[in-house]
Amino acid sequence: MANAPLEIVQVGNPVLRQPARELSSEELGSERVQKLIADMRETMRAAPGVGLAAPQIGEALRLVVIEDPPTHHGKLSAEELARLERSAVPFHVLVNPVLTVRTDEVVAAFEGCLSFAGFTMVVPRAHKVRVEALDETGQRIVKVATGWYARILQHEVDHLNGIVCCDRMESRTLTTTANQVKFWKGKSADEVRAAVALDF
Ligand code: ZN
16 A cells, blocks of 8 residues: 555644653564554655654654655755754654763754644754664664754654653744744844843
8 A cells, every 4th residue: 555644733632742652572563563654754755844753643652753865955055054963864763762862062943843833943952862762673773963863853752752842942932934934044043032032
């Protein structure tokens, strides 16, 4: 059967607020879960997005797909890509991921979420993380990531714990995606913070 994009659930759906459960190795090898992984890949690509967690398609499972191909970077300048420390990440699957923060350094940047359609917000994230997980074949994998990739990993693992980006955002920076492009493109998080700060 062909893989079709699945419906992405939006914030407010309780499935985004419950901790997802681990997958057993038997389940991981099952036709159902292998099809789910293929469907999640197609759904992420169709959206398009750089990551998708199973709760976002209504499945409370500790399962994530990630891919940040160079074709996503066309609208960003070389300076912007460098500032975000964003470079291509090949497609991969994380099953039962365990994330640890590897630095005290925190970086803030605009991020969006496929379950928060039409909005973007500045979210502080750890600069460097380590994730230990299984891949789609049940092999143990370890990813150590910095910059934008570390941001993706933290965002997706948050989904497995019932956390969405608005829980961590700097709330005064919330903007529609259209207005982010119109007013804030190319601005650093510090510049955005200063521009929207309340002057007490
Ligand atoms: Zn998300």
